[in-house]
Amino acid sequence: MAKRGIARAARKQLADVPQQLAALASMSVPELAEKYQELYGEPTRSRNRDYLKKRLAFRIQELAEGGLSTRAVARIAELGDKLPERWRMRQVEEAKPAAPPPPAVAGGRAPAADGRDARLPPLGTVLTRVFKGTQHRVTVREGGIEYEGQLHRSLSSVAKLITGTAWNGYTFFGCAQKAGGSKAVTP
Template structure:
């Protein structure tokens, strides 16, 4: 069985297979037979820090990447800088791309990554510029609806639930807290059915 010492020791730059040494392929194959404890030790030796995960497959992938990077060479400094530039310039999605309607049943769906995500606005939320008020424990809560969120006491929040949490200190459904209902909801006392 491979040990963490043997894997870490053999993770040197690429070399010809000589008696007593392993090729990269053999080193990677040996990882599969190692215990989680051995993998964590190998990770600590290769990365210089303790592994935060005990997930065997994650450890194997990270160690295999480091072995290959040590043997074949890591990214150049220029490539690292370019990757950082691209990551800074990228418009990161908060949700997965929509599935194209043109994909046929039984085929792999086509993801449309070029179409912008639709603005999802709940019909219960008033239009920007409106003010929501509620009395809570004798204090009047005033929230202004903005295009980029909800403003309460000079702070912008992403949701009514976040505002309700800031006010009460506990989780609330923001629409229930402010008494906003769908037009088809006939209850007016603010309690669930």
């Protein structure tokens, strides 16, 4: 009798998949992000609607119909370092005993130990960028980013002020990778 109940629940879940997939089309980005948190157990950093819908559709189907075959997982493990980092980390996390997810913060990013965005360099760091022949210097401060004696809330707002157009501040100032015309100087 118990096997019938399990089989019935599995069929119901499979039958529900088309409805769940259809529901994704009408969800807003915050709703998709919430659903992502629910299905993956971690916040998403993306706010791209199509990307979130695709990832959620995959996860819904994976949960309902099963994931990769044992053979496919074994082959992926053989490939080792050729795997994308996020996939490898997910495999490691799935192998660990379940732990409560970290508290969600605005934008889905975990804060550094001192409460700041973890992508920012340490306080007092001076970032420089040459743009259109002019060198621009910003300093990472406790309350934000200092540029030309004024405090700004983000690197992106400073990048927009300098260029006149929307930029990712971390990219503009080379925080993701120290390359190009940008460099960081710690005091």
